[in-house]
Amino acid sequence: MFRYQQLAQELQQQIEQGQYACGDRLPGVRELAKRRTLSVSTVVASYRQLEADGYLQANSRSGYVVKARYQPPPLSSTVIAPSVVPSIVSSQQMALTLSKAAADPAFMALGAAVPALTFLPQHALHKALQQVMKTDPTRLMRYEASRGAPELRLQIARRMALHGAVVSPEQVIITNGCQEALMLSLKAVTQPGDVVVIESPAFYGLLQALEAAGLQALALPTDAQTGIAPDVLQQALEQWPVKACVLIANYSNPLGSLMPASHKQRIAAMLGERGIALIEDDTYGDLGFAATRPASCLALAAQQDIFYCSTFSKTLSPDLRLGWVIAPKHTAKLEYLKFISNISSAALPQLAVARLLKNGQYERHLRQVRPQYQAAISRISSSIGRLFPAGTRVSQPQGGFVLWVELPAGVDGYLLAQQALAEKISIAPGTIFSPTPARQKPLFSNFIRLNCAVPPDARLERALQTLGLLCHRQLNAASKPG
Ligand SMILES: Cc1ncc(COP(=O)(O)O)c(C=O)c1O
Structure with missing residues (x-):
């Protein structure tokens, strides 16, 4: 900087x-x-x-x-109730476009949830990678164990225990990012055609995992502040033959909601009583804005059937492709599934990250970056208040670095995303956060998600101005007669 x-x-x-x-x-x-x-x-x-x-x-x-600053109004507390019917997931093509745009420097990458370089500990990571190459070169010339490098599994188990989830290193399975952790967890407990409860709006990578596994999604209305309510889940479980439930209890993507500990406990118990697995995606758990880290469902309900999935993609680098899954009741099955999927994850990133965890640099980086994300969220939400049409509402995330934006009726988020791509700006249209059943109007058509982990420079201001202008244009076009 x-x-x-x-x-x-x-x-x-x-x-x-x-x-x-x-x-x-x-x-x-x-x-x-x-x-x-x-x-x-x-x-x-x-x-x-x-x-x-x-x-x-x-x-x-x-x-x-x-200057007087205007924060746009928050989302109404319960976000749109979808008609609660399981549906097969498809049409994730737009997500691939966003992923390509995130890697292309010509684009202002407000689409995929990928932190810009300035938010990542570039120097520390490079140094750790070099140290591994220097001190342990032969280790990099064979297959790493399918479970993962013992050094990293030990560090992860220690860190998890600090936050209340006492697990042994033997129970940690290293994966290629959280995406693979979710896929292996789903594979461990479902068959194609099964019904899986998810949040609505849902992280689109999860929808991709469901599509790949041929699963049906039951997307439940999710409160913008507190996530899925236990009563809503209970009703759904009474009505449908649910096999698993995937939750982002800590700082969901895209809402940024944080589920209260009492809800986490009730939900874990409710699922446990019915023999339904809880798959917990804790990707953003380390990126909260409050002084203390929220407990995971695994920490609060260790006796239940929980698959805990997480990643270093948002804290260190997405290109490490390094995540993990812990499901104490399914360790052997997960190890086997990892083995038959792709044998193992590469040793180099694992050993480098183990060093960063051991020498405290990971924690140090988190202490630095959390206020930066909070400031980025606040800055971009007030720019939206200034630049977008009246009636725009914005989420108030308690962690992470994405904003969920509700545009006034009459602005189409998908059209906006396409118009923005033509201006070399990528944004994520709301419709890709929903497994819309065939013949139904897509949900979240007037929503977009913005990645706020971008440098606060003139390029960002121009991009937000352009997006605001495109929204105003859509509204003007809609109000013209004929
Ligand atoms: C909630 C959530 N889960 C999982 C992932 C995938 O993470 P990874 O890059 O580790 O596969 C992401 C990435 O955007 C995410 O936001």
Whole structure:
């Protein structure tokens, strides 16, 4: 991060914490440069960035003044109730387009939930990879064990215990990301055609896993703050022959909801009584904005039949393709399924990540990045308030780095995503977060999801301006007669 970005971030935090109120004047450029022993141009660059982000206004007489900021209204608390009928999942082609756009630097990548380089511990990771190549080169010339490298499994088990889930390293199975952890878990407890409860809106990678396994999705209405309600789940379990239930209890994707511990316990018990497996996706559990990490379902209900799945994709790098699954009642089956799927995961990333966990760099990085994600969410949601049409509503995530945006009726999220791609901006249209049954109107057609883990620069501001303009255009076109 450049010094001007650091200073801008500090000032932004001060504004967000109320140390400067709307209308307050920030210190003069020269004065601040002197106080902080920075160059005048560094301070000017910070102020300009804050101006571009909508925090400041340049005023010819009084210098830079804090601007009134408008946060868009939150989503209504229960997000659209889908008609609760199981359906086969298909049409995940748009998700592939987003994934390609995320890897193409020509695109402003607001679509796939992939952190930009500035949010990842690039230097520490490269160093750890190099150290492994230097100290353990022969280890990289054979198949790693199907369960994964013992060094990493040990570190993961230790860390899980710190957060209340006491598991042994023997129970940890290393996978190619959380996506594979979810796939193996589904394979372990379902047959094609079975019904699986999921959240609505649901993370689209999960829909892909269900499509690949030929499973039916029963998408239950999910509260924007607290996730699936135990009573809603109970009703569904009484009506349908459910085989598994997949939940993102900590900071769901796309809503950012956080399920209260009491709901986690009730849901785990309810599923346990009926012999239904709970597959818990804890991808974002380490990325909360509060001081303490929320407990996982596994930590709260260890005696139940739980598959705990997680990943280093959002905290270290998605390209490590490194995740894990723990299901104490199914360890041997998971190991076998991993073996017949792709033998094992590569040793190099595993050993490097084991080092980062052991030497504390993983924790250090989390401490740094969590406030950065919180600031990014707050910044982008207020830009949406400023730039998008009235009536736009935005989620209030308690962790993670995505925003779920409800556009006013009359704006089509899928059309917006296509128009945005033509402007070299990728966004995720709401419809891909739902397994829409055939012959039904797609759900979430006026929603989009935005990845906020992007640098707060002029390019982002331009992209958000363009998206706002495209929404206004759609509304104007809809209101024209004929
Ligand atoms: C909730 C959730 N689960 C799983 C994944 C997949 O993670 P991985 O890259 O580790 O396969 C993602 C990635 O976007 C995600 O958001």
